[in-house]
Structure formats: C-alpha cells, structure tokens
Amino acid sequence: MIIDPHVHVLDKGHWPKEWWDWVARDWANRVPGRKPEDIVEKAEENLLDPDGGRLISQMDSAGVDVSVILPIDWGVDYHAARTLDEINQHAEAVARLHSDRLIAFAGIDPRREGASDKLERWLSGSFKGLKLYPSTGFYPASAEAFALYEVCAARDMPVLFHTGDPLPVMDKEYARPKHFAAVTKAFPRLKIFLAHCGYGQTDEWNDALEVAAQSERACLELSVLLWDDSTEEKEVELVRKIDQARNRVGIERILFGTDHVSGKKIRPPGFLDKVVSMFRRLPDTARKAGVSITAAEHDKIMGGNVQQLINVDWSRFRQTS
Numbered sequence: 001m002i003i004d005p006h007v008h009v010l011d012k013g014h015w016p017k018e019w020w021d022w023v024a025r026d027w028a029n030r031v032p033g034r035k036p037e038d039i040v041e042k043a044e045e046n047l048l049d050p051d052g053g054r055l056i057s058q059m060d061s062a063g064v065d066v067s068v069i070l071p072i073d074w075g076v077d078y079h080a081a082r083t084l085d086e087i088n089q090h091a092e093a094v095a096r097l098h099s100d101r102l103i104a105f106a107g108i109d110p111r112r113e114g115a116s117d118k119l120e121r122w123l124s125g126s127f128k129g130l131k132l133y134p135s136t137g138f139y140p141a142s143a144e145a146f147a148l149y150e151v152c153a154a155r156d157m158p159v160l161f162h163t164g165d166p167l168p169v170m171d172k173e174y175a176r177p178k179h180f181a182a183v184t185k186a187f188p189r190l191k192i193f194l195a196h197c198g199y200g201q202t203d204e205w206n207d208a209l210e211v212a213a214q215s216e217r218a219c220l221e222l223s224v225l226l227w228d229d230s231t232e233e234k235e236v237e238l239v240r241k242i243d244q245a246r247n248r249v250g251i252e253r254i255l256f257g258t259d260h261v262s263g264k265k266i267r268p269p270g271f272l273d274k275v276v277s278m279f280r281r282l283p284d285t286a287r288k289a290g291v292s293i294t295a296a297e298h299d300k301i302m303g304g305n306v307q308q309l310i311n312v313d314w315s316r317f318r319q320t321s
C-alpha cells in the first residue's frame with residue numbers, strides 16, 4: 001500500500017492576505033510594467049481543489065492508494081478569509097467524501113486561545129493526527145506547543161512538523177531541526193514526523209537525523225527531498241541518506257512523502273507522477289549506487305510504516321500495491 005502522509009488540498013480563503021500580497025509583488029517584479037493588483041484575484045484560483053477530486057485523479061495516475069491531508073494554520077500573525085474551524089472542517093469533509101483514499105490531520109497554531117481543548121475535540125472526532133507549522137512564529141519547544149503534544153501523546157496520535165525552510169514570507173529560524181531536540185527529550189515516545197528533514201538552503205539533514213536518534217519514535221519524512229525536477233544525482237543522494245538513517249534509527253522510521261498540493265498550477269503538470277515514480281524506483285537507484293534497499297524495506301518506507309503510526313482501520317482503504 002502506498003501512503004503519502006503529506007498533501008494539501010485548498011479551498012478559497014485558506015491562505016492569508018499576507019501570502020497573496022507577496023505573490024502579487026513577486027509576480028509584478030518579474031516583468032516590468034506588471035502591477036500586483038492584476039494577479040491577486042487570479043492567482044488563488046490556481047491553488048484550489050475544493051472537493052479533492054483533482055487530488056484523487058492525480059493519486060490514481062501516480063499509484064498512490066492513500067494520502068493524508070494536512071490543513072495549515074498560518075497562525076496569529078497572518079490573516080486568512082476563512083476561520084481556522086472552516087479550514088479544518090474542509091479537510092475533514094474532503095476526507096469523508098473520499099473515505100477509502102484520504103485521512104485528515106488537524107492543523108492549529110499552539111498560540112491560539114483554547115488550542116488544546118479544540119485539538120482534543122478534533123482528535124476525538126475523525127482527525128487522526130496533528131500538523132504543526134512552527135515557521136509561522138513559534139518554537140516547537142514552547143509551553144503552548146507542549147500542551148498540544150500532551151493531547152496527542154494521550155491518544156498516541158502523531159504530530160507532523162514542517163522542518164527546514166518555510167514558504168518565503170515566513171521566518172526560517174523556528175523550524176530548524178535543532179529546536180526539536182527538547183521536544184524528543186520531553187516526549188521520547190511521541191510519534192513525530194519530521195517533514196522535509198530540515199531541507200533548505202542549508203541542508204540540516206544531520207541535525208534532523210540526530211533529533212530522530214534521540215527519540216524512540218520520531219520519523220524522518222522525506223517529502224521535498226525529491227522534487228519533479230530532481231536529477232539522478234539527487235536520487236542517489238537520497239538513497240545514501242536512507243542508508244544512513246536505516247543504520248542510525250531503523251527502517252521503521254523512514255517515511256515517503258510528497259508535499260503535493262492538488263490545485264491547477266501550484267505544482268507543475270505531472271508533479272505527483274514524477275515524484276512518486278522516483279520513490280518507487282528507490283531499490284533500483286540504490287542498486288546502481290552500490291546500496292541495498294530490499295523489497296520489504298521499500299514497502300515499509302512507501303506506506304507500511306505509516307500504517308503502524310496512524311490508528312485507523314486500514315481495511316477500509318484502497319490497496320493496489
């Protein structure tokens with residue numbers, strides 16, 4: 001079973017004004033004579049997939065059985081047209097609409113008032129984990145964030161963190177892997193997914209690996225380490241990282257992921273196909289690089305491990321591989 005624990009499905013008003021202002025300025029700056037106000041209306045259309053239909057057909061084409069939708073809370077300093085409740089309800093509704101293909105995590109900024117009570121309610125409903133985006137302005141080891149880990153730990157539910165470089169409008173510092181060491185120290189049994197493994201302008205893979213090694217259950221989630229324009233060299237580099245992680249923390253803590261966004265234009269055409277196919281050929285790439293990834297190990301990376309980490313009845317989901 002191929003399970004992608006990292007996708008985003010957006011509806012209108014989910015991303016904040018501050019983001020659209022940045023997009024508009026960036027677009028206008030690229031070609032002289034363009035005005036920011038000419039783009040802002042149209043740009044959002046390109047991100048949307050209100051009922052998740054596009055995502056499902058892209059998953060069909062790429063051979064992904066199940067994906068986890070991660071709603072993003074941009075936090076207290078950014079201002080979206082939709083409320084946080086609406087954004088989370090959307091993820092839940094899309095997952096319900098495709099209940100044999102999609103799972104929803106909840107997203108909430110720990111600094112919001114009543115965040116743990118809200119999370120408690122969501123996790124006792126149909127949400128199966130928590131997505132956190134520290135780059136919006138909080139440190140993963142803050143007291144407010146710890147309160148949310150308590151909620152997840154009590155239910156043995158995973159927390160997926162963005163780590164490494166964020167979207168351009170945000171601050172890179174907050175989600176650097178080194179800031180997670182205090183989290184794994186305080187919650188060694190918490191199921192943590194370190195999404196992107198600290199990837200960015202400065203690759204902080206070694207720090208991410210170190211953090212995972214300090215925990216009993218933190219996982220290295222590989223989305224963004226391969227992109228649709230990745231060269232063969234990048235694929236080989238990933239195989240070597242997997243080899244290193246297998247020796248250090250074990251194959252059970254290495255997870256495939258894509259960070260796909262299913263809107264029309266936010267990812268290039270064929271993005272999911274290309275990225276997934278690179279992950280599917282990992283054992284071949286490994287062989288060429290003189291490393292071995294067995295079929296059983298590959299199955300674990302592609303979905304077997306996530307099946308152990310998310311508490312759902314997996315028999316209700318599609319399984320083609």
Ligand SMILES: [Zn+2]
Pocket residue numbers: 006008070259
């Ligand atoms: Zn993401």
